[in-house]
Amino acid sequence: MNGAEALVHTLLDGGVDTVFANPGTSEMHFVAALDRIEGMRCVLGLFEGVVTGAADGYYRIRQRPAGTLLHLGPGLANGLANLHNARKARSGIVNIVGEHATTHLALDAPLTSDIEGVARPMSHWVRTIGSGERLQADGREAVTQARGRPGRIATLVLPADMAWSPAAHAPPGLGPVREAAPEPVDERQVLDLADHLRQHGARTLLLLGGRATLARATAWAGRIAAATGCAVMSEFYSPTIERGAGRVAVPRLPYAVDAALKVLARFDHIVLVNAVEPVAFFAYPDKPGRLAPAGTRFHTLSHPAQDPEEALHLLCEALSATRAQAALVERAPARTDLEDGLLNPETIGALLATLIPENAIVVDEAVSTGRAFDAATRGAAPHEWLTNMGGSIGYGLPVAVGAAIAAPDRRVIALEGDGSAMYTLQALWTMARESLDVTVIVFANRHYQILRGEFNQVGAGAPGQRAADMLSIDRPALDWVALGTGHGVPSSRVTTLGEMADAVRRSLATPGPGLIEVVL
Numbered sequence: 001m002n003g004a005e006a007l008v009h010t011l012l013d014g015g016v017d018t019v020f021a022n023p024g025t026s027e028m029h030f031v032a033a034l035d036r037i038e039g040m041r042c043v044l045g046l047f048e049g050v051v052t053g054a055a056d057g058y059y060r061i062r063q064r065p066a067g068t069l070l071h072l073g074p075g076l077a078n079g080l081a082n083l084h085n086a087r088k089a090r091s092g093i094v095n096i097v098g099e100h101a102t103t104h105l106a107l108d109a110p111l112t113s114d115i116e117g118v119a120r121p122m123s124h125w126v127r128t129i130g131s132g133e134r135l136q137a138d139g140r141e142a143v144t145q146a147r148g149r150p151g152r153i154a155t156l157v158l159p160a161d162m163a164w165s166p167a168a169h170a171p172p173g174l175g176p177v178r179e180a181a182p183e184p185v186d187e188r189q190v191l192d193l194a195d196h197l198r199q200h201g202a203r204t205l206l207l208l209g210g211r212a213t214l215a216r217a218t219a220w221a222g223r224i225a226a227a228t229g230c231a232v233m234s235e236f237y238s239p240t241i242e243r244g245a246g247r248v249a250v251p252r253l254p255y256a257v258d259a260a261l262k263v264l265a266r267f268d269h270i271v272l273v274n275a276v277e278p279v280a281f282f283a284y285p286d287k288p289g290r291l292a293p294a295g296t297r298f299h300t301l302s303h304p305a306q307d308p309e310e311a312l313h314l315l316c317e318a319l320s321a322t323r324a325q326a327a328l329v330e331r332a333p334a335r336t337d338l339e340d341g342l343l344n345p346e347t348i349g350a351l352l353a354t355l356i357p358e359n360a361i362v363v364d365e366a367v368s369t370g371r372a373f374d375a376a377t378r379g380a381a382p383h384e385w386l387t388n389m390g391g392s393i394g395y396g397l398p399v400a401v402g403a404a405i406a407a408p409d410r411r412v413i414a415l416e417g418d419g420s421a422m423y424t425l426q427a428l429w430t431m432a433r434e435s436l437d438v439t440v441i442v443f444a445n446r447h448y449q450i451l452r453g454e455f456n457q458v459g460a461g462a463p464g465q466r467a468a469d470m471l472s473i474d475r476p477a478l479d480w481v482a483l484g485t486g487h488g489v490p491s492s493r494v495t496t497l498g499e500m501a502d503a504v505r506r507s508l509a510t511p512g513p514g515l516i517e518v519v520l
């Protein structure tokens with residue numbers, strides 16, 4: 001057995017059975033090992049941002065890390081933006097990054113760089129395998145890190161000579177690597193919070209983050225709200241929210257600072273459930289960075305290393321509210337009037353509420369077009385909704401790839417701003433090659449629309465021609481039908497709501513990917 005083979009076995013033993021890859025010469029022995037050893041699904045991405053974003057999407061749906069295979073420092077660097085997003089989403093990922101053979105490093109060949117230095121800012125854990133004897137232990141530690149609670153980004157650098165040299169056999173007696181158990185919930189704190197909610201329920205917000213937005217957790221939150229009059233909301237961004245008809249409504253905090261300030265002004269207390277204090281995305285002159293009013297008291301029910309479902313359940317029990325009737329969202333009525341009407345963000349939201357299929361996974365990178373989708377799609381059939389946790393655009397198409405690989409029996413819908421989709425459009429090719437059931441809807445407003453608003457919000461005045469040219473993408477207009485078709489994805493363009501409805505229905509009913517360019 002060589003080192004590469006030993007490492008593949010170590011990953012498989014640790015429950016990592018999917019690798020998103022973009023390899024080079026230094027990774028060829030690892031590629032050969034993946035070829036020889038049964039059990040690893042290998043998915044090629046044509047840009048490393050696709051690879052790392054796919055691993056993020058995979059984790060969010062499977063709650064289990066995938067591996068990535070990246071080519072030295074530059075390959076890793078190409079993947080960093082989506083590793084940043086994954087890190088903010090608390091997704092576990094095992095990055096395997098190839099490195100020159102140890103003897104070759106001194107020669108300073110063209111691809112030589114400080115890989116650990118590149119990796120560190122976006123990784124929780126970084127290690128270069130320094131000897132064949134350490135290889136399996138280091139591999140195991142990388143998997144253990146990624147399977148931590150919450151998930152962590154582990155980057156393991158594999159020098160080519162470690163990959164091709166004979167490796168030590170697996171140390172005996174090591175069982176499989178499992179996800180770390182959650183830390184226990186603080187029962188004293190649960191009782192204190194129950195007392196608090198009995199007295200101040202109406203002025204308290206339960207703010208849900210991380211896995212607290214899964215339906216099993218929100219079901220308890222809904223009962224707590226019914227019993228105490230508290231409100232329930234989620235952070236603006238979530239790794240995934242299980243929502244839709246029949247579930248507890250968990251509105252998202254608004255993105256816009258003024259709107260968020262207004263919502264939070266209603267509360268004296270915020271109970272954080274795997275969430276953090278809400279802050280503005282950016283600083284603006286004359287606007288506060290903290291979104292809750294000064295004097296708001298924060299209480300922590302659970303933090304990301306704890307199980308929010310358990311915490312909410314215990315709180316519900318402490319309130320004797322486990323049988324309370326949570327208010328559940330009703331199914332949005334079918335709208336026959338809609339499809340002859342105008343095409344705009346409001347009507348698109350209403351249409352999506354009728355079209356999202358049960359159990360679908362929606363990846364939301366619709367940016368300004370999607371601002372009202374949260375309220376509009378609340379009564380859709382039950383589904384999951386994923387948002388960008390790190391704010392680095394280009395997350396959506398890769399995350400859709402990973403989600404589709406993690407859940408092959410579910411339809412994925414990627415809602416994309418045209419500007420955002422351009423960052424990682426190579427993901428379309430992976431969707432086509434792997435025949436993934438992904439419906440990509442590109443909102444072609446041909447601008448960086450959100451930035452036009454931000455220009456004004458930060459007090460930069462009215463854009464002149466040079467500034468306007470940096471905020472628009474209309475000259476030339478991108479041809480999404482050509483881009484999609486060129487990557488192997490059947491694509492169409494629509495200009496009315498009726499055409500959009502037909503095209504989306506067709507794609508949902510057709511196995512494999514489809515792309516719809518919605519011209520706004």
Ligand SMILES: Cc1ncc(C[n+]2csc(CCOP(=O)(O)OP(=O)(O)O)c2C)c(N)n1
Binds near residue numbers: 368369392419420
């Ligand atoms: C990696 C990265 N680069 C740049 C930005 C800044 N940025 C935020 S939104 C945006 C434009 C988004 O355009 P689009 O997806 O078309 O959505 P729209 O604003 O038009 O609704 C840009 C460039 C970012 N967030 N991340």
